[in-house]
Every structure is written in C-alpha cells, then in structure tokens.
Amino acid sequence: DLGGGRRRDGLNFKPVAPNTEDRIVTPEGYESAVVIRWGDPVLPGAPKFDFDRQTPAAQAKQFGYNNDFCGLVPLNHWNRWLMVSNHEYTTEEFLFKNWDAANPTREQTEIAWAAHGLSVVLVERDHRSGKLVPKVDRTYNRRITVTSEFKVTGPAAGSQFLKTSADPTGTKVFGTLNNCAGGVTPWGTILSGEENFNQYFANAGAVTDPKVKERLTRYGLAGAATTRKWERFDKRFDVAQEPNEVNRFGWVVEIDPLDPNSTPVKHTALGRFKHEGANVIIARDGRVVAYMGDDERFDYMYKFVSDERYKPGNSRYAREHNKKLLDKGTLYVAKFTGDSPAEEFDGSGKLPSDGEFDGSGKWIPLAAGNKSFVEGFTAEEVYVFTRLAADKAGATKMDRPEDVEPNPRNRRIYAALTNNTDRGKAGKEGATEINPRVNNKHGHVLEVEERRGDNTALTFSWKLLLVCGDPTSADTYFGGYDKTQVSPISCPDNVAFDSHGNLWISTDGNALKSNDGLFAVPVEGRYRGRVKQFLTVPKGAETCGPVVEDDFVLVSVQHPGEIDGASANNPLSHWPDGGTSQPRPAVVVAWKKDKGRICG
Ligand code: FEO
Ligand code: CA
Ligand code: CA
Ligand code: CA
DSSP: OOOOOOOOOOOOOOOOOOOOOOOOOOOEEEEEEEEETTTOOTTTTOOOOOOOGOOOHTTTTBOOOSSSEEEEEEEESSTTEEEEEEOOOOOEEEEEEOOTTTTHHHHHHHHHHHHEEEEEEEEEEEEEOOEEEEOOTTTEEEEETSSSEEESSSTTTTTTGGGGSOOOOEEEEEEEEEEEEEEOOOOOEEEEEOOOOGGGOGGGGGOOOHEEEEHHHHHOOOSSOSSOOGTTTTTBTTTTTTTGGGGGOOOOEEEESSSSSSSOOEEEGGSSBBBOOHHHHHTTSSSEEEEEESSSSEEEHHHHEEEOOOSSSSSHHHHHHHHHHHSSSEEEEEEEEESSSSSGOBBOOOOOTTOEEEEEEEEEEEEETTTEEETOOHHHHHTTHHHHHHHHTTOEEEOOOOOEEEEETTOOEEEEEEOOOTTTSSOOOOOOSSSSSEEEEOOEEEEEEEEGGOOTTTTEEEEEEEEOOOTSSOOOEETSGGGGSSSOOOOOEEEETTTOOOOOEESSSTTTEEEEEEEEOOOOOOGGTTTEEEEOOTOOOOOEEEEESOOOOOEEEEEEEEOTTTTTTTTOTTTTTTTOOOOOOOEEEEEEEOOOOOOO
C-alpha cells in the first residue's frame, strides 16, 4: 500500500456484484453513458434510425450491428480520437420483425451486408459531463461493409487459391466478414480479425475433390445452404459456383483511419484462420511482432515477426513504411510443454504438486516470404491453409484462443482461452498442464514470457494466471491470490491493459448464469490474481472491445437481449432505449464521477 488505502496498482473501486440486470452497472462513484448505438448516424446524410423502416442505403451510413472490437486512434488534438468499431455479425431475427428464415428478401440481405464491417467515428470528450460524444465528421468518418474494396497484400497476394471469376488477379476483394477483435498498431492503424467467415459460404458439402474438401472441412465448411442465404443474391457466397471466394476471407485486415481515402488491406503473411484479432508490440530491436489466436476448440496461437524495423514518428514516409511491416516476415505457431508430470492432470483442474500450471514452449516457424518450413506445403499453402500446416507442425491444441495481447509494461503476452467444453470428450484430447480441465466451461488466462523478454525469441516460459469460474470451487485458480477476495469470472474473451500494466478482461458467455462484464486484475506484486469486476452489461449481451484510458473506459455491448426465445417480435432486453424498444448493440463509456483517474 502507498498509504491511505491507496494501492500501487490503482484499482481502488469496489467490485460490482454479479447480477442479471438489463442495464450497465458500474462501481459506486462511477457513471456510464452510451457513445453510439446501432443505427446512429456515422456519415453525413444518414437518416434517423427507424427500426420498422430500415433500408440498405440508411444502414450504409449508420453505425453497424453487433460492435465487437473498439479502438481509439488519437487525433492531433488533446480530447479527440477516431474510434473504430468492428461489426461482427447480424442475427436477422433481431433486425427484422416477422423474419422468414426460409425466404429472406434482397433488401433484408443488403441491409445485413451494410450492417457488417467497420465504422470509423470521430469522438470528442466532453470534460464537463464526462461523456464521449460522436461527431458526424465529413473528413474522417467512414463505413466499411461487405461491398467495400480491399487489397490483398503479402506473400500470398495473387495466389492461385485467391483468384475468382470476378478477380483473376487474386488481389482485390470486396468486403470483410465477421470482424471480431483487433488491435491499434503503434503506427496508428487498426488490425481486425475475420473470424467465423465459414458461416457465410454455402454448398461446400457438394465439393468432391478430396484435397479441396479436406481444406474446406478443416475450416468448418461442409454444409449446404447457409442460415442467411446470401448465396441467393450473390453467387460468390456459393462455393459450388465460386470455389475460391471463401479463401479471400479469414485474414487480418488493416485499415488506416487517419487516411480516409486509403484502401484497407488483407495481410496474407499473418496466415488464414478464424482470426480473433491481432496485437502488435515493437521488439527491442525495432522489429514488430503480432500475436494472434485462432478461436476454435483445439486450435492454435500464432505470432508473426517482421523482417523490417519500425520507423518512429508520424511522417507520411514513416507511416507508409510501417504499414508494410506486416507484409514481410516469419509466421510461427506455438507449442507448449508443462513442467509437471503428465499423470498429475486428471482433468479436474486441481493444482499440480509444484503449485503452478507452468512450463516452457517454442515458436515453430511455418513460413517466411516464399519459403515454407512445413513438409508437404508450399509457402502459399501455409498462408492460405494455415490450420493444416500448423496441424502438420505439431502445434499445441488450445481451449479456444481469443485475444492474445502483449502487455506494453512487462512485454509478457496474455491470452484469453475462453472455454472448451469438448476437452476430454470421446476422441478428443484430454487435460494437459496448459489446458488442465476437461469440459472446460469457464476458460483460463495464460501468461507467456518470451526468452529474455525479447518478443522475437523462439522460446518462452508460461504460467496460467487464472483458471476461471466460481472462486469457491476447487477447480479455479486466481494467480495464487486469496480466493475469498476475488470476483467470480467466466469465459474471458478480450483483454486490455491500463497504464499501470494491470490486465483488464471482458467476458462472453458467463457460464455462472449472471451477466457478462469487465474485470481488472493486477499481474505484478502482492495483488497479482485479485480479480475485481468493474462493470456488467445488460442481459444477453457480451462485453467486448475494452479500451482503458486513464480517465475513462470504453466497452462494446454486443448482442444485448440475445436470449433463448427472444426476437424482434419478442424482445427480452430493452437496452439502451428503454420502454418497449428493441435492444441495440452500442459502445459505452464509463468514468469516475469526480472526473478522477480510473486507476488512481
Ligand atoms: Fe468473435 Fe472469438 O469471438
Ligand atoms: Ca507445474
Ligand atoms: Ca471474441
Ligand atoms: Ca467469444
């Protein structure tokens, strides 16, 4: 303690108790407000949101649906930022009353296309009220949707696997899909992960070529019609008609909000999988390292190390150089080894006899430029069918890696392994030291320390920081901290860091039957592992995209009211507009009433 009860980590708020309320709950002494909601204006001329009379043209100028990642890029002004939000997916029964799943109309489909993608919105802090206020800015505001143009860059640009009848060059793609998490780069751009892209592509089940079928199946493509049936309105979503279009999704995309006329890119050097997101740190030698998770049960963690070095500064020259750093380098996948005897892991989650879930590991190179390190795979096959190359390389099967993010204060990497209820099932891998529970409903949080703190290193040590769940349950672990003094936490998804280096974790799918929320936990010193809940989101919502600034916190409230039996005809949440309104995904800001530091 630093005296007066103030602690070095600055986390002095009183934790929010678990609840099932249909509102945002913050600690005593804190307030919150909506920044922007689905349907609010982004571009000039956007009509006022009208749920019952929505159109594709209106949606294309309005904030999209189901915002997940949120990132702030500072503008040259002390209280203004460009806020970039991912719009991950649509759930049509919440967008349209009387949704007829068998017969979607073209108009409904085009609304859904416009509700996907990203929004760039200029936001300004009002220091009198504490709120963050969105502006309909003519220069910077931008919507990117399923029909926006992207350029493919990196070693697989122009690959035979990316060519289609509409794009024989294999370099120009329309749209981005299922953008989940992401990161702000040190050069002020946004990375965004294309995650469950498979759900948009129909008729993969009809493919007969065994090699093509193996690849499609490994990416979860095996079906006939899709739920949304976009294939009826654009044949590129039909694998039987346009077999390579699906290979043009599943990438990390980069967008430069400071250059509103720039064409966003898809980075093939970072591999193709169900990208949760990507987060970059500048290694001590100036090369940049991107950490990434493939969010699927038993899938992998990756990193990319650039060949070239970061150029500091905001000159056009430096920024254009830095925007190419993720095109040339080496892609690696992680292999973890525990240091305790394998027989100590019976799947119950009890601590091993040495008192820690810990061990060592290595980064296995997959490809660098045109060189493949994986037997039987060309470099282009490694990039486009990364999951199969990583299988061959012997990577460690993880419990759904969501955010994998470097902590700028200690250079360690924190990974949210959200859950994996298939671990230990018949025919599936059982418990290991790094994934120590079978039927893992609550997930865990991993801490990785690269050798000598060098983010380009090929080896590392690791520990589990948290094994999540009910702290009174024997199968949970809170960094060794007193479990009677922590908040329950379940299904970690996104992570962020405050300026003290504390870890902030947002959750998705709380299996403890209360609402999802945002939590803070010190990773150093005597309070390491002391998890405290900072806020909860309305019922049915997922908490994502946390941004932790010194004097405010942003969270994305995704899919409020997504509860069994709910639909636009039967809304079970009325957040944020109240009354009998439809629920609307939104970005929320929380701050301290006295305008003090969040961690002070
Ligand atoms: Fe879209 Fe992995 O969560
Ligand atoms: Ca151990
Ligand atoms: Ca996620
Ligand atoms: Ca999730």
